[in-house]
Amino acid sequence: MAVSCTCDRRSLTAVLSGELDHHGAKQIMEELDRRVEQELPRQLTVDMGAVTFMDSSGIAVLLRAHRRMAQLEGSMSVINVPKQAQRVFRAAGLHRIIKFL
Amino acid sequence: MKAKASNFVSVDFPSRSANEGFARTVAACFAAQLDPTLDEVNDIKTAVSEAVTNAIVHAYPDTIGKVSMKLRIYEDNGMEIVIRDWGVGIEDVEQAREPMFSTGGEERAGMGFTIMESFMDKLRVRSAPGKGTTVTMRRRISRRAGVK
Numbered sequence: 001m002a003v004s005c006t007c008d009r010r011s012l013t014a015v016l017s018g019e020l021d022h023h024g025a026k027q028i029m030e031e032l033d034r035r036v037e038q039e040l041p042r043q044l045t046v047d048m049g050a051v052t053f054m055d056s057s058g059i060a061v062l063l064r065a066h067r068r069m070a071q072l073e074g075s076m077s078v079i080n081v082p083k084q085a086q087r088v089f090r091a092a093g094l095h096r097i098i099k100f101l
Numbered sequence: 102m103k104a105k106a107s108n109f110v111s112v113d114f115p116s117r118s119a120n121e122g123f124a125r126t127v128a129a130c131f132a133a134q135l136d137p138t139l140d141e142v143n144d145i146k147t148a149v150s151e152a153v154t155n156a157i158v159h160a161y162p163d164t165i166g167k168v169s170m171k172l173r174i175y176e177d178n179g180m181e182i183v184i185r186d187w188g189v190g191i192e193d194v195e196q197a198r199e200p201m202f203s204t205g206g207e208e209r210a211g212m213g214f215t216i217m218e219s220f221m222d223k224l225r226v227r228s229a230p231g232k233g234t235t236v237t238m239r240r241r242i243s244r245r246a247g248v249k
Contacts, residue, residue, distance in 0.1 A: 019122055021118075021121050021122065021150055021154065022118055022121055022154040022157070022158065022208070022209075023118035023121050023122065025208060026208060053125075053143075053146065053150075055147050055151055055213075055216070056151060056154075056209075056213050056216050057154070057208075057209075057210075059212055060207065060208055060209055060210040063210060083140075084140075084147070087140075087143070087147075087220075088147060088216060091219040092210065092212045
C-alpha cells in the first residue's frame, strides 16, 4: 500500500495504490493527515485507480479525511474507484456522505 | 439437506496484521476450484479480510493469539468459511453486527459485519466472552454455462 501526494494551488491530490486493508490503513491515514496539515488544501481529491483490493479499512480512511476537510471548510472527492472497492462503499452507504466522481 | 463437502483446507496463523492479506489470498486460491467469476472471488476475499481483521483487532487487542481459518467446498458449489479465534469474545453479538458499531477507534469504520453479510449468502457469529469467536460464512458460486 502506498500513497503519493501532489499539491497545486491548494488542491491536493492523493493517489493510493496497492491493497488497502487494516494492515496498511494506518500508514495511509498518517500520510494523508500530514499532507493535509502541511498544505491546508481547499480541495482534496483521492485517486483510487491503482488500488487492487480494499476492505472496510478504506471506509475509515475516507471518513477521516472527509472529517478533516470539513473542519477546514474544504471539499473532498474520490475518483477512479475500482469495481471491488465500489461494492464495499455501496454496501456501507458511503455515497450518502462522500462525493464519488 | 446439506450437500457433501468435496474438499477442505485448514490454516492457523498468529493474529498479525500482515496475515490479513495472506488469509484472503488463501481463500481466493481455494475458491478457484469452483471456477468463480472475478466478482465472486472478490466478494470472498473481502468477507475473509473483514473476519480476519476483526480477530486481529478485537479478539486479541493487546496480545498475539491464534486465528484459525477452515475452508470447505461442497458438491452444490457452495463454499463455507470458518474463522475462529480464542480471544476476548463479544459481549453482545447483535450490537456488534449493527452498522457503524465499533470498539476499534478511529481506524475502524464499524462496517465489517455489514460487509460480510452483504457479500455472503449466510453469516453466523458465535461468541462467548473470554472464550473467543467463531464466524461462519457461506457463499454459493454460480455454475457457468458450458461448464460441467
